[in-house]
Each structure stands twice: as structure tokens, then as C-alpha cells.
Amino acid sequence: MIKAVIFDLDGVIVSTDELHYLAWKHIADQEDIEFNKNINHRLRGVSRMDSLEIILENAKKTYSKQEKEALATKKNNYYIELLSSLGAKDILPNVFELLNQLKGKGIKIAIGSSSKNAKAILKQIKLNDIFDVVADGNDILHSKPAPDVFLVAAKKLGINPKHCVVVEDAVVGIEAAKAANMTAVAVFDAKKSNFADYKFNDIRDILTLI
Ligand code: BG6
Numbered sequence: 525m526i527k528a529v530i531f532d533l534d535g536v537i538v539s540t541d542e543l544h545y546l547a548w549k550h551i552a553d554q555e556d557i558e559f560n561k562n563i564n565h566r567l568r569g570v571s572r573m574d575s576l577e578i579i580l581e582n583a584k585k586t587y588s589k590q591e592k593e594a595l596a597t598k599k600n601n602y603y604i605e606l607l608s609s610l611g612a613k614d615i616l617p618n619v620f621e622l623l624n625q626l627k628g629k630g631i632k633i634a635i636g637s638s639s640k641n642a643k644a645i646l647k648q649i650k651l652n653d654i655f656d657v658v659a660d661g662n663d664i665l666h667s668k669p670a671p672d673v674f675l676v677a678a679k680k681l682g683i684n685p686k687h688c689v690v691v692e693d694a695v696v697g698i699e700a701a702k703a704a705n706m707t708a709v710a711v712f713d714a715k716k717s718n719f720a721d722y723k724f725n726d727i728r729d730i731l732t733l734i
């Protein structure tokens with residue numbers, strides 16, 4: 525029996541892929557590190573520091589912990605500048621309608637995101653009041669594919685993980701949902717995953733599970 529739906533944020537509620545890409549590209553170009561959209565796909569669902577490690581696989585030098593932290597901060601500052609262009613118009617198709625329908629049916633809704641900017645993004649797209657709880661990169665030590673962020677969301681909701689559905693656009697996010705013992709719904713890129721319980725083209729199909 526489904527009692528809650530936990531939504532990933534980036535790529536499920538709103539598309540920030542291009543903004544992450546532009547911000548990392550800016551850093552990679554400055555450091556003369558090869559970075560392209562294929563590499564960017566690997567950053568989906570992965571924390572900021574883990575993303576940086578993936579980018580640095582192509583670096584020509586070794587970076588110290590302090591240098592890595594400085595690069596991640598620089599990337600984030602640039603990313604935050606880019607986020608200012610985001611608004612309610614950027615909420616992905618059918619999402620707003622689905623959230624309201626779930627609430628109407630008494631289903632709890634939550635965010636489970638690796639991003640430390642999740643709350644700022646929700647405010648920017650005017651969805652800061654709709655979710656029952658938000659679990660994000662500030663609540664966890666281990667990002668997806670570890671189950672932590674979804675378990676935190678379930679705990680904040682007070683709902684057993686087996687009654688939670690996770691909606692993800694990242695393959696690592698599907699792995700995280702299964703590791704949390706939740707039902708995993710794949711949308712967009714996550715449909716590549718072999719572990720998804722359901723693969724939907726229209727996010728509103730989640731209503732068929734309720
Ligand atoms: C995830 C994104 O939601 O958040 C990743 O899919 C990103 O691409 C991660 O690296 C961390 O985001 P932030 O905003 O904390 O740098």
C-alpha cells in the first residue's frame with residue numbers, strides 16, 4: 525500500500541542539467557580539463573564532491589583536498605548565479621498537476637535530493653510550500669546510490685520505506701531507492717536502469733500505483 529511518493533528534484537521536478545553542465549564546464553575550461561555532455565550524464569544524482577571526482581578523472585594534475593574544495597565552491601557560486609533564471613515556468617510537464625492530485629488522495633509527498641541547493645531551487649520555482657518534507661544533500665553523508673536521502677525522507681514523514689514510492693531520473697537514484705526497500709519508478713534517463721520497478725513516460729502514471 526502506497527502512503528508516500530518521494531520525488532528526486534533535479535531532472536524530475538525541474539530540469540537543472542544544463543545549468544549544472546554550464547557551471548562545471550566553466551570550471552573544467554579554466555582548469556583545462558576535458559568535459560562534455562557524456563561526462564555530464566555521469567553526474568546525474570551524484571553529490572557535488574563526487575561529481576568533481578568524476579570530472580577530475582580527466583585532469584592533468586593532482587588536486588589537493590583544499591584545491592578540490594575551492595573548485596567545488598567556485599562551481600557552486602557560478603551555478604547559484606545561473607539558478608536565478610529559474611522560475612515556475614521550468615517545472616517539468618504534468619508535475620504540478622500530479623502533486624496536487626496526490627495530495628488530494630491523501631498521499632504524502634516529499635523531496636529526496638542529493639543537492640544542497642534543493643530548498644533554494646524549490647523556492648525559486650515556487651514549490652517551497654507544497655511538499656510535506658524535504659530531505660536533501662545537507663541531511664546525508666552518502667549520496668545516491670546509497671539509500672540515505674530516501675531513508676531520511678521516510679523517517680521525516682514517519683512512514684515505513686515499504687510504503688514509499690521513489691521517482692527518479694538517475695540510474696544511481698533507482699539503485700538508492702531499491703537499497704532503501706522502496707518502489708522505484710524511473711522517468712527519463714533512469715529508464716536505462718535494470719532495477720526500476722516501473723518505467724513511465726508520463727509522470728502522472730504514478731497515479732495508477734495508488
Ligand atoms: C543532484 C544532481 O540532484 O544534485 C547532481 O542530479 C548534482 O547533478 C547533485 O551534482 C548535487 O547538487 P548541488 O546543488 O549540491 O551541487
Ligand code: MG
Pocket residue numbers: 532533534535536568569692693694697
Ligand atoms: Mg535527478
